[in-house]
Amino acid sequence: MESTLKCIGVLTSGGDAPGMNAAVRSVVRTAIYNGIRVIGIRRGYNGLINGDIFEMNLRSVSDIIHCGGTVLYTARCDEFKTDAGLTKARNTCLEAGIDGVVVIGGDGSFRGARDLTKYGIPCIALPGTIDNDIACSEYTIGYDTAVNTAMQMIDKLRDTTQSHDRCTVVEVMGRHAGHIALKTAVACGASGVIVPEKEFVLDKLIEKMKRSQRTGKQHFIVIVAEGHGKVDELAREIERLTHIETRATVLGHVQRGGSPTVRDRVVASEMGHYAVELLLKGSSNRVVAMQGGKIVDFDIDEALAMTKTLDMELYKISSQISI
Amino acid sequence: MESTLKCIGVLTSGGDAPGMNAAVRSVVRTAIYNGIRVIGIRRGYNGLINGDIFEMNLRSVSDIIHCGGTVLYTARCDEFKTDAGLTKARNTCLEAGIDGVVVIGGDGSFRGARDLTKYGIPCIALPGTIDNDIACSEYTIGYDTAVNTAMQMIDKLRDTTQSHDRCTVVEVMGRHAGHIALKTAVACGASGVIVPEKEFVLDKLIEKMKRSQRTGKQHFIVIVAEGHGKVDELAREIERLTHIETRATVLGHVQRGGSPTVRDRVVASEMGHYAVELLLKGSSNRVVAMQGGKIVDFDIDEALAMTKTLDMELYKISSQISI
């Protein structure tokens, strides 16, 4: 592959996600393998604005593939939405000789990548967010770890729920999307799941629980996506209507951390590799994505215009097999 | 060992705790090994009142040693505090030929065991509660699993706390006792720990955090025992006083479940074995306990009169090495 590319920057932005380190490692190693220098940028776009950058080598990313979080740190950055911020960032790139940037983050980070591209620095974005709420990609780095973490916590809740013949209402992450909720509901055999994408009818859940009770079921789990919230209230309502003792639990930020799963490490490695190859080919303003299990790429603007839907077939299966 | 004992009952009572199944298994197998029949009693003292009991054999407790929760189910039982309830329970025992009962639970369950003993059925109690708040025993079944579960969750919180240069305030279980909080604080290297047994001075914590910041520390964890609560408020105060972004998380009931650790399985097995040997020797109204790493026993009334203190030496160490 011929290319005029000499040096790239890499940063993580927005909420952290397990697998970001695997992506950073893959970007760094693929670049160096291809004779390209790599600059690490700290705390997302802030590092570009403040010049908080450092030269990376092969060993800078040793022994991080199994670590949650991000060794580059991450943050949101409002200044990057301004001309002043973008100008500073461009200048940092020019001074450091950075002629391409790989950005790992969510929707907001993609907008930053698009803007920086317009300021003359070619950017490639990778989908890194536990919520799996990126429309152009069926998979986002961190999602598999987050759902497994949530599932393992709910498996523990199941023990105590069962011992006490209770119902447990569990809030999982997902402010605007029910992907985590639906997957964990299927994986944990939950009796009900409440997601932003689908109207929730309490009466139907209650009726279903009573029907299950008549077949001998004595403990219940209900999963609620963060966006719906109000789990304490829901727990009280369920208890009032079914006379089954009901407790609410919010899994919270634990779901953001932890050592990434195989899938997150492998997909992150593939996407990081792919991103550098895109830069080597002279591409810019692209998002790396997964479609049909394959790594592909989209124009960032097109990607941002897409809308994501929940897997309604899985929703149907979930309701049929949790009876 | 000579004994007139022919048949014992076994029940779990109060909040469930990982390791209860190992204790039940040990009671059942030790009894049968000694030629004693065993009756399983469901849902704590309720099962004795309602006659919800069943004959157990060696295979009744196969493949349960690694399972959280309790296969005998558990519940609180207010009726057992009344003469009517105790009389029913005694009659169930007499009809079923139960001439001794092993009760696994916390303080409240011990009172039930003492009362039933007074009604003529010799009882032995085992300390089973995740809180480790039994005065006569330095260890309670479920505690080791609960602190390890809490620690693993906080290890995950550490990842995201570190990536974002944040402070995370974590509420762990322990309504009246700070044992879980203190152990997890030491294990997770928390900057601060708030326990019911020790006055908390916010200013000192803030000062310590600022001192650590000056040496380069950028992320912080503070552990709070459930009894103190108000973690959201505390998080806001810390953020206001330090200007470090601070989030609160409540670990909740997840801490009650999960496959028990080696320690919980082994100690539960030892205590269950010891309990049956006490009954074989003709003892009654005793609590099995751990002292100096050894299994011993106390009169239940004496045990209930003891008071438990927090390990203040560990509290001191915690504060000196989290700087």
Add this chain to the structure above:
Amino acid sequence: MESTLKCIGVLTSGGDAPGMNAAVRSVVRTAIYNGIRVIGIRRGYNGLINGDIFEMNLRSVSDIIHCGGTVLYTARCDEFKTDAGLTKARNTCLEAGIDGVVVIGGDGSFRGARDLTKYGIPCIALPGTIDNDIACSEYTIGYDTAVNTAMQMIDKLRDTTQSHDRCTVVEVMGRHAGHIALKTAVACGASGVIVPEKEFVLDKLIEKMKRSQRTGKQHFIVIVAEGHGKVDELAREIERLTHIETRATVLGHVQRGGSPTVRDRVVASEMGHYAVELLLKGSSNRVVAMQGGKIVDFDIDEALAMTKTLDMELYKISSQISI
């Protein structure tokens, strides 16, 4: 959906795999949801031959979705390759009123399903094997759990490998296929991976290790698929040629067990549901498979004639980013 189907059987066959229980649960519940009776068949095709079968209801599959292994037990069955065996199996089905069977297992189990279909009992097969060596499907139930288990073990090996500046050679499962080896190699950042699908050149590995050493790398992991074997010999050779202390470890059957991951539970649930829908539609002699992330189905004979290839793009990425 209209159908003459009244009763189906379900069995697990061959080596067990985590997620088989989720598949069984989904088959049972989907069938009952559609008004179909379900007969559980124990120990693979042996249960059909010996009449070791039992009626299942909604509660027969409660609280098994999170359990490794298979509640139906599994075994190989040579008698099923004979006319006598198949005739007995058909008769069992006819007597019990089973007019369709869902079989969960690997290649050998598919052949049994095909043969039983020829004897007049419509069969649908699900790919259940940790090796991911089913040609028609990019995914097999159990694979994700197995690679995550292997990865977690290798993460632990990494700790001691690093503390001692060693090289560790790790044998993972996969007698004829390198899928587990390649995925875990990428996920664990292994310096080398030996798979049946690709010639292994020791000199190249040694040279690569020496090159990495010169950049400061001091500990190494090499993954070997079971089919290659001889890890002790390889370890000695590596030590001799690099003067790096080298140890060999065989992960073994631990990789077969454990609570299934989200992916295994969800895909198993989807495939089990799909299998029953195929039977309801009157299909037979079909394998359920995953292609491009979607659930599809193939004729069993066609499926058996396909050949599976290793992901050579991932192999290339693996070698470029482990430097």
Add this chain to the structure above:
Amino acid sequence: MESTLKCIGVLTSGGDAPGMNAAVRSVVRTAIYNGIRVIGIRRGYNGLINGDIFEMNLRSVSDIIHCGGTVLYTARCDEFKTDAGLTKARNTCLEAGIDGVVVIGGDGSFRGARDLTKYGIPCIALPGTIDNDIACSEYTIGYDTAVNTAMQMIDKLRDTTQSHDRCTVVEVMGRHAGHIALKTAVACGASGVIVPEKEFVLDKLIEKMKRSQRTGKQHFIVIVAEGHGKVDELAREIERLTHIETRATVLGHVQRGGSPTVRDRVVASEMGHYAVELLLKGSSNRVVAMQGGKIVDFDIDEALAMTKTLDMELYKISSQISI
């Protein structure tokens, strides 16, 4: 506390063990808390001989408490058994101003600490080894993590053992001591356990397995301490005598790694703190140990002369409740 101590060194030696990092962290922080400088020594006694040492500060031990292995690296060191080696080590200490050393390791490391004390550098040793084979202490750093790791692996083996009605023979670590074997045997409900401390009679095991089979038990686990070895041979013998399909698995070095448990982190923190306090008091040639659950200390020579016995009461319980 008054003291002339100004600077201490810290090293890890022999086989690594989870919790060593917690011990190092506690030593460093306790020293600095008391106004003492700390020098880190790399790769055990080799670092003292070669001058591979570095100044440590509070942040040198940040974010290591949860990590397996040892950030100081470890190795055995034959040169330290010679006058030349000890002289070099002493000179390194004198030049660097090290007037006390904390050594974390096993028996061999204690001998080194005793010898260095004789050469004029006061040493305190901490018991750090997964085998729990230090006579003076009922607990060694790393043991709890190792047994929990072994148990979790055997729990996975149980799944596949059960699905196939098999017997699995498992070799766990412990070359000269059966502590790991016995604890995991109790924790996993193994039918048999073979330890160096107790003669093993195959016939008794076979008879017991047959007796259990008659009560309905169909799968079996047998634990073997590394020192006994020959698990393949034993598996063949068991299969021949019982006609139960039997497989052997060697857990291997996986048991050495992984994030330490609460107990290992807490005890390591306590012992590290205690070691520095001993040096501050002017003590030398002492081993820190646990007795009756309390942290105490012994003269190294006395400690080395003690002999450790296996918990034969636990061995008896194990055999009575695995029926």
